[in-house]
Amino acid sequence: MTLARIALHGGAGVIDRQHLGPEREARYRGELQRIAAAAWARLETGASALDVVESAVRDLENCPLFNAGHGAVLNHDGVVEQDAAIMDGRQRAAGAVAAALRPRNPIALARRILDDGQHVMLVGPNADRFAESCGIPRVDNTWFITPDRQAQLEMARAEGRVSLDHDQHAGPAPVTASGHSPDDKRGTVGAVARDAHGHLAAATSTGGMTNKRPGRVGDSPLIGAGTWADDATVCVSATGHGEYFIRCVVGHDIHARIAYGGQDLRSACGAVLDRVAAMGGDGGLIAIAANGEVLLPFNSAGMYRAWVAADGVLRVAIYGDDD
Ligand code: ASP
Numbered sequence: 001m002t003l004a005r006i007a008l009h010g011g012a013g014v015i016d017r018q019h020l021g022p023e024r025e026a027r028y029r030g031e032l033q034r035i036a037a038a039a040w041a042r043l044e045t046g047a048s049a050l051d052v053v054e055s056a057v058r059d060l061e062n063c064p065l066f067n068a069g070h071g072a073v074l075n076h077d078g079v080v081e082q083d084a085a086i087m088d089g090r091q092r093a094a095g096a097v098a099a100a101l102r103p104r105n106p107i108a109l110a111r112r113i114l115d116d117g118q119h120v121m122l123v124g125p126n127a128d129r130f131a132e133s134c135g136i137p138r139v140d141n142t143w144f145i146t147p148d149r150q151a152q153l154e155m156a157r158a159e160g161r162v163s164l165d166h167d168q169h170a171g172p173a174p175v176t177a178s179g180h181s182p183d184d185k186r187g188t189v190g191a192v193a194r195d196a197h198g199h200l201a202a203a204t205s206t207g208g209m210t211n212k213r214p215g216r217v218g219d220s221p222l223i224g225a226g227t228w229a230d231d232a233t234v235c236v237s238a239t240g241h242g243e244y245f246i247r248c249v250v251g252h253d254i255h256a257r258i259a260y261g262g263q264d265l266r267s268a269c270g271a272v273l274d275r276v277a278a279m280g281g282d283g284g285l286i287a288i289a290a291n292g293e294v295l296l297p298f299n300s301a302g303m304y305r306a307w308v309a310a311d312g313v314l315r316v317a318i319y320g321d322d323d
Contacts, residue, residue: 080144203237
C-alpha cells in the first residue's frame, strides 16, 4: 500500500451554497478536482512531496478563482503584493517570499530561495530582484489584476474596510472592532503531501487581504505560522485571518503538541483552531501527520478543499456538511 497522501485548500470562510450558486460551485469543484488529480498522479509515479506541493500550488496560483497569482486580491493602493512559502519536512529546509510584486508564480520563487539555501525569506522589490537574477518568470504587476478584484477593492475602499477573499455577496457587512467583516471569505491556496518515501512537505500562497495596508504580511509566508513541515510530526498549510494565525503560531503549535505533548493530529489541530477562535479569528488548515493521517479542519462555514487519504479516493468538498 502506498504511503502517498495529498491535501489542497483554496481558502476558508463564510462559503455557503446560497451565495456561491451552482455554476460557481461547479467551477470550484472542477478546478480542485483537476489540480488534485494532477498532484496525485505525480505522487503515485514517485515525485517527491516537495515537488508535488510546489506544482499543485503553482496550478492553484494560475487559476483565477483563487486569491494567489493571477487573480490575487489588491492592497489599498490597487497593487498585488504576494506572500508564499514552501517547506521540506526532511530537514526543515524552507523558502519564503513576502510582498513580492512581479514573480508570475510566487511559489516558484519561494522554492528557488529554499534550493539556494542561503536565506529563508526575501521581501518586496528585493525579492523581485532575486527572481530576476535566477531567471524566475516575472510579469508586470497589472498582469495579476482581474476586473473582479478591482471591483472588490473599490467596494472595500468605499466601505472603509479591509476584507478577505471570496466576498462576492459583500453588501454593507458589519465591521468588527478590528476593521474586518465577519462576512469575509478567503481564497489563499495551499498544499500538503506525503510521498511514497514517507517525506512531508507544505506550500502556501496568497495575495492576502483586499484593501490591506501596503507592506502588510500575513501568516502564509511565515514558517511556523501558515506553513510548516517536519517529517517527524506533521505538515500544515493554513488559511484564515492571518493576524490571528501568526499570533497563535498555528503550524508550529500543532507540531509541538504532537512532538512534545504526545497529542494525536486531531486533538492538536482542534486545540490550535480553538485558540484561534477564542482570540476572535477564524479559518482552517490542511495537515498530514507522519503516520499518514489526513485532516482538513476549519472553524468557518466552508473551506475549498480536495484530498486523497489512505483509501486512495480523491475527494473534493466546499461546505461544512459535504464531506
Ligand atoms: N491567511 C491569509 C492572510 O492573512 C489570508 C487567507 O488565508 O485567505 O494573508
